Amino acid sequence: MICDNTQRGMDLDDRTRVADVMSTPLETIGGDAPVRDAARLMRDENISALVVTTGGGCIVTQSDVVAAVAEGRDPEATTVRDVMTEDVETVTPDLMLEEVAAMMTMYGVKHLPVVDGDYVGMMSSTDIAEHIS
Amino acid sequence: MNDVPVDRLMSTDLTTIERGADAADAAKRMRDTGVGSLLVVDPDGTLAGLITATDFVALVRDNDPKDRTPVEAFMTTDVVAVGREDTVAELAEPTAHGYTHLPVTDDRGEPVGMVSTTDLTAYLSRVG
Numbered sequence: 001m002i003c004d005n006t007q008r009g010m011d012l013d014d015r016t017r018v019a020d021v022m023s024t025p026l027e028t029i030g031g032d033a034p035v036r037d038a039a040r041l042m043r044d045e046n047i048s049a050l051v052v053t054t055g056g057g058c059i060v061t062q063s064d065v066v067a068a069v070a071e072g073r074d075p076e077a078t079t080v081r082d083v084m085t086e087d088v089e090t091v092t093p094d095l096m097l098e099e100v101a102a103m104m105t106m107y108g109v110k111h112l113p114v115v116d117g118d119y120v121g122m123m124s125s126t127d128i129a130e131h132i133s
Numbered sequence: 134m135n136d137v138p139v140d141r142l143m144s145t146d147l148t149t150i151e152r153g154a155d156a157a158d159a160a161k162r163m164r165d166t167g168v169g170s171l172l173v174v175d176p177d178g179t180l181a182g183l184i185t186a187t188d189f190v191a192l193v194r195d196n197d198p199k200d201r202t203p204v205e206a207f208m209t210t211d212v213v214a215v216g217r218e219d220t221v222a223e224l225a226e227p228t229a230h231g232y233t234h235l236p237v238t239d240d241r242g243e244p245v246g247m248v249s250t251t252d253l254t255a256y257l258s259r260v261g
Contacts, residue, residue: 064187070160129250
């Protein structure tokens with residue numbers, strides 16, 4: 001694959017890192033919150049994934065909300081803990097954008113929390129797309 | 134890679150659902166196929182709208198999806214379509230406005246593909 005690094009805009013030579021494009025501040029939600037509250041927070045903040053404050057690397061994403069609807073769950077009675085994605089991969093702020101893109105493609109995920117000691121942000125495929133297009 | 138045409142990275146296995154289907158059916162199709170968007174079509178096959186995961190989030194926030202909400206009640210109708218010869222650079226504006234899925238249409242306006250933020254990410258992982 002030929003990639004001309006001298007093109008304007010997308011410039012692979014500048015070695016863009018996670019810290020340059022990640023979404024901050026990190027939005028969080030408790031595991032006992034109803035799915036409705038997670039949907040409200042995602043919608044109001046215009047974001048697609050939240051870190052769940054139960055520990056253990058859990059996030060709740062738009063795809064988890066889709067699955068809840070698919071299963072006919074009641075968004076008030078169903079908790080975030082019931083639908084969240086557990087034990088997700090994470091990235092560090094100094095990682096190169098290309099490496100994050102490769103991880104998302106390899107694991108088939110759209111979100112990777114950014115960890116620097118503690119959770120500091122979220123990388124989404126949308127963040128990457130906005131940077132390269 | 135800004136001058137790469139979208140037909141180099143678009144998905145061509147389009148998943149459609151008919152107007153009148155309910156939210157749970159649409160969610161099942163999205164979950165079971167693993168796609169990030171569904172094209173809502175009229176019985177004659179023309180494009181009526183688009184459903185992404187974001188639309189389900191809005192549905193759950195505002196309504197009860199168990200009420201057999203039809204897809205046309207919560208689908209996105211202001212769909213931004215692109216041509217297959219358009220370049221990645223031309224995706225910048227709709228992407229910046231929050232569009233995560235852009236149908237690719239031919240010169241008759243019929244959908245031939247879909248380019249999403251996931252496709253752009255996969256492309257970067259191959260060229261990076």
